[in-house]
Amino acid sequence: DQALARICAEFGPNAVVRIHVRSGHLPEARFGFEPITHLPSAANSETKQTLCLIRRIFHRPQPIQDRKNTREGGNGLPPLIFPGTAPSDIAGPYILSGGWWNTEIHREYYFVPTKTGEILWVYLDAKRGRWFVHGTVE
Helix, strand or coil, X not given: CHHHHHHHHHHCCCCCEEEEECCCCXXXXXXXXXXXXXXXXXXXXXXXXXXXXXXXEEEEEEECXXXXXXXXXXXXXXXXXXXXXXXXXXXXXXXXXECCCCCCEEEEEEEEECCCCCEEEEEEECCCCEEEEEEEEC
């Protein structure tokens, strides 16, 4: 708790935060951050270790290339955007659609491993016909 207090004193009350779940339709609207004022004691923490992957979501999805991309190839992913990635290594599509009450949204999400070992979380915005990187998986 003393370490947290020092960090917050140096960098402000929002320097150390944790994620809390919110009600939202889009992935970027399903979570928020709240300041941490103290850490739970080690005696109250569960010590069981599990392997978990962390999805890092970008504040704003980053467009892939400047030109519009439509479906190409057998797996729906443009081969020019992900060269060298075998279709069998790509997971998806995971479809997110809705928003008819405001602005209609249709996204097809994929997990795409890259040559460097990074896993990208990408989607095709069907309305715009463009691909975006929404985050990475570590």
